[in-house]
Amino acid sequence: xxxxxxxxxxxxxxxxxxxxxxxxxxxGLHDGTAEISLRSSLIVKELLPSGVSFVREELPxxxxxxxxxxxxxxxxxxxxxxxxISANTELEAPIHLGRLTGALDSAELSRVRISLGAHAVATVxxxxxxxxxxxxxxxxxxxxxxxxxxxTLQEFESKSVYAARHHAVIDRDAxxxxxxxxxxxxxxxxxxxxxxxxxxxxxxxxxxxFATAGQFFEHRMHVDHAVPKAKSRxxxxxxxxxxxxxxxxxxxxxxxxxxxxxxxxxxxxNLLLSDGARADSVPNxxxxxxxxxxxxxxxxxxxxxxxxxxxxxxxxxxxxDARRLVVRGFFNEIVIEIGxxxxxxxxxxxxxxxxxxxxx
Amino acid sequence: MSTxxxxxxxVSVNTENGAVEILKGVDLTIKSGETHAIMGPNGxxxxxxxxxxxxxxxxAIVEGSVTLDGADVLEMTVDERARAGLFLAxxxxxxxxxxxxxxxxxxAATALRGEAPKLRTWVAEVKEAMESLNMDPAFASRNVNExxxxxxxxxxxxxxxxxxxxxxxxxxxxDSGLDVDALRIVSEGVNRAKENNNLGVLLITHYTRIxxxxxxxxxxxxxxGHIVEEGGADLADKLEANGYADYVSK
Ligand SMILES: Nc1ncnc2c1ncn2[C@@H]1O[C@H](COP(=O)(O)OP(=O)(O)OP(=O)(O)O)[C@@H](O)[C@H]1O
Ligand SMILES: [Mg+2]
Numbered sequence: 001x002x003x004x005x006x007x008x009x010x011x012x013x014x015x016x017x018x019x020x021x022x023x024x025x026x027x028g029l030h031d032g033t034a035e036i037s038l039r040s041s042l043i044v045k046e047l048l049p050s051g052v053s054f055v056r057e058e059l060p061x062x063x064x065x066x067x068x069x070x071x072x073x074x075x076x077x078x079x080x081x082x083x084x085i086s087a088n089t090e091l092e093a094p095i096h097l098g099r100l101t102g103a104l105d106s107a108e109l110s111r112v113r114i115s116l117g118a119h120a121v122a123t124v125x126x127x128x129x130x131x132x133x134x135x136x137x138x139x140x141x142x143x144x145x146x147x148x149x150x151x152t153l154q155e156f157e158s159k160s161v162y163a164a165r166h167h168a169v170i171d172r173d174a175x176x177x178x179x180x181x182x183x184x185x186x187x188x189x190x191x192x193x194x195x196x197x198x199x200x201x202x203x204x205x206x207x208x209x210f211a212t213a214g215q216f217f218e219h220r221m222h223v224d225h226a227v228p229k230a231k232s233r234x235x236x237x238x239x240x241x242x243x244x245x246x247x248x249x250x251x252x253x254x255x256x257x258x259x260x261x262x263x264x265x266x267x268x269x270n271l272l273l274s275d276g277a278r279a280d281s282v283p284n285x286x287x288x289x290x291x292x293x294x295x296x297x298x299x300x301x302x303x304x305x306x307x308x309x310x311x312x313x314x315x316x317x318x319x320x321d322a323r324r325l326v327v328r329g330f331f332n333e334i335v336i337e338i339g340x341x342x343x344x345x346x347x348x349x350x351x352x353x354x355x356x357x358x359x360x
Numbered sequence: 361m362s363t364x365x366x367x368x369x370x371v372s373v374n375t376e377n378g379a380v381e382i383l384k385g386v387d388l389t390i391k392s393g394e395t396h397a398i399m400g401p402n403g404x405x406x407x408x409x410x411x412x413x414x415x416x417x418x419x420a421i422v423e424g425s426v427t428l429d430g431a432d433v434l435e436m437t438v439d440e441r442a443r444a445g446l447f448l449a450x451x452x453x454x455x456x457x458x459x460x461x462x463x464x465x466x467x468a469a470t471a472l473r474g475e476a477p478k479l480r481t482w483v484a485e486v487k488e489a490m491e492s493l494n495m496d497p498a499f500a501s502r503n504v505n506e507x508x509x510x511x512x513x514x515x516x517x518x519x520x521x522x523x524x525x526x527x528x529x530x531x532x533x534x535d536s537g538l539d540v541d542a543l544r545i546v547s548e549g550v551n552r553a554k555e556n557n558n559l560g561v562l563l564i565t566h567y568t569r570i571x572x573x574x575x576x577x578x579x580x581x582x583x584x585g586h587i588v589e590e591g592g593a594d595l596a597d598k599l600e601a602n603g604y605a606d607y608v609s610k
Contacts, residue, residue: 310414311450313437314439317471331458333458
């Protein structure tokens, strides 16, 4: 056990990147007061197929970060849990990573690397569960022509804190698709970030979240179009119910002057199921070149559509069933993109459960 | 044998300038097996009547009563009204994103029948209902009304009418937006429901052409929030020839 070094610039909450986050509830991850354990909770849940390895090794970071928590993680240990999928390996079945039991009286600082060799094709699922205080620097490296579907499920227990960056570095013609699901935890703050390093890549960042009373879930996207001819799509949908349920969605998309031929669209929709909940939604598109295919954003926050409920109820469907249908329908578009039946089913049931528990 | 009785119904909507009364004393009785046509100018309150009976939250009942076989409909929630045997085919059916037609129909049938229909017979039942309305069974996997054409939405309403087997159905301009073939197909659907379930029908329309297929027993002229004249099928022809000028000035 050791304490974090404290020679970092501790955020005060006034910084743009921290203005929504309840710093006091981060359990000392941001200011160095957290007690660090040597836990290393990420595990592979089944035998790995050939062409795939999972080892702990020392690796330098893939990309720089200006996030204070990521810096602290990197300062703590050079060791990375590395899932590597070799070039030309095409996996049909998803790889499932999970978590060993954590603890709430100390924090884990985790570094993870997922790398795909050229033309590799894989789906990786990370199931984040249990009681834990976890800060994570997760980097994804996609070699030319590779394709990764990356699914993370934040199904933590109610006192957990998770602060992470999920950063993908996308090489030529590589395809990255992520589905970020956040339904459990006290404070979850994820930075899904993407950086294109050669033309022809594409990134699709999808997400669903459901916050109930007292929960804080923040998803802060950053998509950096630093090369020509890359495509990005962002679509996050969230529901909130209960007093002080709070979600934050930030969609920073930067199209640099060199990024001609960029095609990007970002979308965030929030469904407020009760009073006392708050959804912050901030799309932010910075465009430094006019030579693009398309760039747009949309953000909506609304309540149940009375017309939809009326229509369903006019066919005999009781109010709570009608609400369940509408909420499931709202999330369906993203959930089906997970493409793994068992997880989709579990997630929909979780959504039903949250809705029921919220009494919305 | 069922009877829907509307007595002295006054209904208002809330606007920026306070409540505005739209229905000003509607009296109408519809019995099983009967077909009542309501015709009247735009904005006269026909849809307001339909929605008020179905229980749309936008409308406030100011005065009067609606009963189904003596039971107070106005006291019922929207879903209770449907379970009591009322059905509204809407002028503008609502899109419900992410909810498939098959899931929707099955949930509705389960609610109305009190138990989930047996899967095997249900699939066949849905297929038959859709085919009889000339809807590709592929619609079952699409989201409710989402991206449906105007006519497809209307046919989907009548598919529901056939599957859900209400006692009394209100059809609000179901014929609007239908091509000539669809008009005949939809009318046949309504007539089947009349035959099979002795359905009582309140048919709101602007055109006499649907009345060639669905023969009305009574025609009511609706103007300025109430019924201003009643007659037989021939009244519809008179309206088509002369318009509503006589009634609007009253
Ligand atoms: N929120 C509102 N504010 C003001 N007026 C309203 C509001 N809602 C409905 N109305 C008015 O109520 C009247 C009756 O509308 P309704 O839809 O019942 O007419 P309708 O007879 O069905 O007409 P159409 O033949 O065009 O379908 C209309 O004049 C309409 O403008
Ligand atoms: Mg109308």
